[in-house]
Amino acid sequence: MAKNAVLLSITVDIDEISALLRTLDIDIVREVVQKRTFPHRAMYLGPGRIEEIIEDIADTRIDLVVVNGILKPSQHHALETQFGRECADRVGIILKIFAEHAHTDEAKRQVTLATLKYELPFLREWIHKAKSGERPGFLSGGAYATEVYYEHARSHIHRIEEELKRRTEQRELRRRRRRNAGFFLASLAGYTNAGKSAILNALCDTSVEVDGRLFSTLSTTTRKLEWSAKRVLITDTVGFIKDLPLELVNAFNATLEEVFLADMILLVVDVSEPMSIIERKLKASDAILTPRLQGQTVVVVGSKADRLSESKVEEVRIELESRAGPRRVVLTSAKTLSGLDQLVQAIDHTYGNTNLIRATLPQTDEAYSLISSLYDIADVQQNSLTNNIQIVVTCKEGDYARIHARIKAVGGIIEAANRRQCEDDAP
Ligand SMILES: Nc1nc2c(ncn2[C@@H]2O[C@H](COP(=O)(O)OP(=O)(O)OP(=O)(O)O)[C@@H](O)[C@H]2O)c(=O)[nH]1
Ligand SMILES: [Mg+2]
Incomplete structure (x- = not known):
């Protein structure tokens, strides 16, 4: 059964959080937007508004309070105690999706690591409140247990980090072996749902999952490019999203290195969306990608071009070129296969430039x-x-x-x- 949520937001821009919640099969039954420049210090929205909402939802089944932003531990604590419901911010929701979509051992470990790192400050807040007596009766006799859990979580983080470090080394070794075997490595990067897996399937002999839900891909698939006589391997992996704390991005380092350390990057962006969103997603992807690159060639791949009318294609290409900087732009469709030959030409051109x-x-x-x-x-x-x-x-x-x-x-x-x-x- 779908879960019911109240959504709290300080901006009207709720499309992405709605898509994230749809992915988790969560229905938004109340949507509260209180426009503010900054969240309220205590409870994200003003306390008066929070009281109103609590009264308003008294007769509605609500499973979850969702905040369209990032909560401080004290705000999270205050909201959970006020509503008496589980409360999740945007990062918490993304982590729930990751947990549902992680199938491989490595992906599961990375999600556990990211979740533990995310939860630790919240846990610290609960311990602090319980110890200072601000929540008499809360965790009755359980503060000690929570503290033990906290310590356990810290050592668990350390253990997973060590294991992932080993995985990173194994991946490095595998990349080296592939290069030594004469393969040129290209990676698909880009915002979640941009159409990366669909491009992999179109270019290589694969049938990885392609889905309208966000973060369908969490693990890595590498296949030989079938459209070229040259020895090129293409890797598809986890997508990007804006405003993820750096620590969480780092938890996925072992997987993301397959993107960052390739010889060439195909940066995919969905051109069927409005230009303002294309621009925002391109910027968010660049913010994650650019600092980690070591000068590799990046081609900006516009995807889903079949959704554009013929007259729009040129207009979008010009707009995208103006936002792509010195990088080459190719418009493609994994559905009609248009533009994929140009993409392969771009790969062939860069082939060997290592x-x-x-x-x-x-x-x-x-x-x-x-x-x-x-x-x-x-x-x-x-x-x-x-x-x-x-x-x-x-x-x-x-x-x-x-x-x-x-x-x-x-x-x-x-x-x-x-x-x-x-x-x-x-x-
Ligand atoms: N019309 C059209 N739809 C496409 C095309 N490519 C992908 N899609 C749709 O876009 C959605 C996302 O595609 P994916 O290939 O799963 O996207 P992704 O970038 O791998 O997404 P994540 O793995 O979730 O980060 C799916 O619903 C696809 O059917 C295309 O060329 N044309
Ligand atoms: Mg995918």
Whole structure:
């Protein structure tokens, strides 16, 4: 039976939390929006409003109070005691979905880790309140037990972190083996529900779950790209969502590294949504992705283009290009397969560009002319600053030494270089 929830929000923007709740089969039976710049310190919404809601729902079956935002432990404690119901904020809801969708051992461990880390501050608050006598009778005689649980949770976190570290090492080893076998690794990244798994299924011989619910994919699938004669592996894994605390993102590190440490990233964004949402989701994905990349080529893949009218396609492409920065944009549909050949061409173009040089160049004519010539043989990202130009070049092994020398010849300083051999370039 579906659960009934009251939703508390300080913005009218409740589409995403509604989609998250639908995924969990939770019905919103009361939706309370109190527009505020900041949540109320004590109970998220003003105490008067909370009292009204409690009166208002007295005769309704409510299983859960959901907050469309992130709660502080004290607010969570106050709301649960006021409503006498379980209370969950946005992160709590996302974790419930993760728990339902985690099927593999690793995914389950990561969800447990994320949940324990999330719950710990709340638990601390309950202990604090019980000890300070603010909740006489609450946890009667149970404060000690809660404290024991708290300690147990901390050691459990430590244990899982150790296990996941081992998994991370195993994954690193597997990536190295794949590269040594001459495979080029591309990963599908992007907001949850963007259509990543559908693209994997269309490009490779897979039938991973494709579903309108959020976070259908939590574990990782890697398959050979069937559309290309080259040795390319594509990985599909967990999607992104905005405003996830960094600690929770980090709990999924072992899985997310498959995205971040690939040779090339296909950043998928659903172009059938309004441009304001496309922009927001692209920004949220970038916020998670960009700081963790090491200069790999990113292609922005617009998905679900079949949902656009023919006249809209060009308009959306231009808008997306203006938001994609220096990255190439390809519009695709996993349903009609349109644009997938261009996506494969983009992968083929980048194939083998696994050698990375990050450098700072002076702002001279020679440096600019070197950069424009590099575009013909490598993937180049450049950023002109006041006094110099920063570039990240990903190139083939055969061109590496030459590019390295030419950068130095125009007075460039090599900041970082990472040489990785791929089969096509092997002597
Ligand atoms: N019309 C249309 N719908 C699509 C296309 N690709 C995916 N969808 C739909 O979009 C929804 C999400 O697709 P998925 O491939 O599961 O998305 P995902 O990015 O893997 O999502 P998560 O794993 O949940 O993060 C599903 O309902 C798909 O049927 C497409 O090319 N055209
Ligand atoms: Mg998926």
